[in-house]
Amino acid sequence: MRFVSYNIQYGKGRDGAVDLARIAREVAGADVIALQEVDRHWPHTGMVDQVALLTEHLPAYFWSYGPGVDIHIGKSRPEEARRRQFGNLVLSRYPILRSRHHLLPKMGSVDALSIQRSIVEATIDCGDTRVRIYSVHLCHLSSASRLPQVDRLIDIHRSAVHEGAAMCGNLSGIPYETGVHDQSVPHLAILMGDFNCQPDSPEYDRIAGPGSDYGGRITPEDGFVDAWVAAGNDRDEGHTSDVRGVPAILDYCFVSPAIRQRVRSCRIDTAATGSDHLPLWTEIDF
Incomplete structure (x- = not known):
């Protein structure tokens, strides 16, 4: 299976143009895609819904979105939703x-820009294997702001199995489809x-553990x-x-130790131009 992680900088490429079709082309062929910096209804991207546009460009994919920032649009009307x-x-x-969807610890700031960061967790059914996928974006400000976020991330991972689906x-008497109640949480992430x-x-x-x-x-x-x-x-x-x-080096793919020997390749797409980051591709046997 091919996995790709890409901070798309809301589709703004090296040429300064916002082009989500280009982003879709650059991740085409992946089985699982983790994107960061996807926005909805911002002036700098023409007030469009980037989630809707990206999923239109990638119609063969199931998807899950989680906003860290979720704020009112000035002068908007309730019916606009x-x-x-x-x-x-x-x-x-x-x-x-x-x-x-998990919100991460955040430091307030009256000077440097501080943004609410978050994680999307998605449990994927890969046929013979189920795995938890996390699309992660940590704070850009400092190590002091990121370390509490890393601690929270690790806690989310380690608590997942204990918390359950x-x-x-027992959902007896509740009209949900068969199988909902017995879906266990996978250890692999x-x-x-x-x-x-x-x-x-x-x-x-x-x-990754100390050296x-x-x-x-x-x-x-x-x-x-x-x-x-x-x-x-x-x-290095x-x-x-x-x-x-x-x-x-800012973008990573970390896998559970039980998966490490299944990793076949990991590469950077240095030809990509759709963002200020480059896509990270990982191939894993599942």
């Missing part, structure tokens, strides 16, 4: 059995997105492995964006 939103989108050729238990941190950061260590004095990382079974490394790539390579003009 529109909100100004900014968040993450998961698209899948396979059914999304259920999804959850969105509806579970894949995190994809813009983590806004480099591989030498404490945030990265918190996710060992003898090589490798100390990663628990309920932790995560960087798919880029699992595929045999050098972790693979720039996906830049920070103030300096190339940076």
Whole structure:
């Protein structure tokens, strides 16, 4: 299966043009797509619903959207039923059995721009395997703002099985379709997105485990492995964006340790021009 993560910067490409058709072309062929910075009804993108447009361009996919930012549009009327939103989108050729939307810890600010970040969690039925997919976007401001978000992300992952499915238990007498009540939550998970941190950061260590004095990382079974490394790539390579003009590694695919040996490849699409980030493609045997 082919997975791709892409911070699309609301479709604004290197040429300055907002072009969602270009974004759709650049992720075409993926089985599961995790997008970040997808907006709805903002002036800088022509007040369009980007979720509606992207899903029109990608009609063969199931999808789930979760906004971190959800605010009133000035002078809008109730009958317009529109909100100004900014968040993450998961698209899948396979059914999304259920999804959850999680808001991450946020620091208030009277100076630097602080944006509410969030995660979309989607449980995908891949046939023989079910897996939880997370489209993640962490804060851009500082390590101090991201570390609480990473802690929350890990807590969400580790609590998922214990919390159970969105509806579970005995639904006797409730008119829901057969099978809703006995859908267990899979242990396997894949995190994809813009983590806004480099591989030498404490945030990265918190996710992938601290480095060992003898090589490798100390990663628990309920932790995560960087798919880029699992595929045999050098972790000092693979720039996906830049920070103030300096190339940076900000986008990742992290997989449950039980999946690490199924990772066949992980690559950056350096030819993509649809955003200020580059798509990260990962191929995993399922």
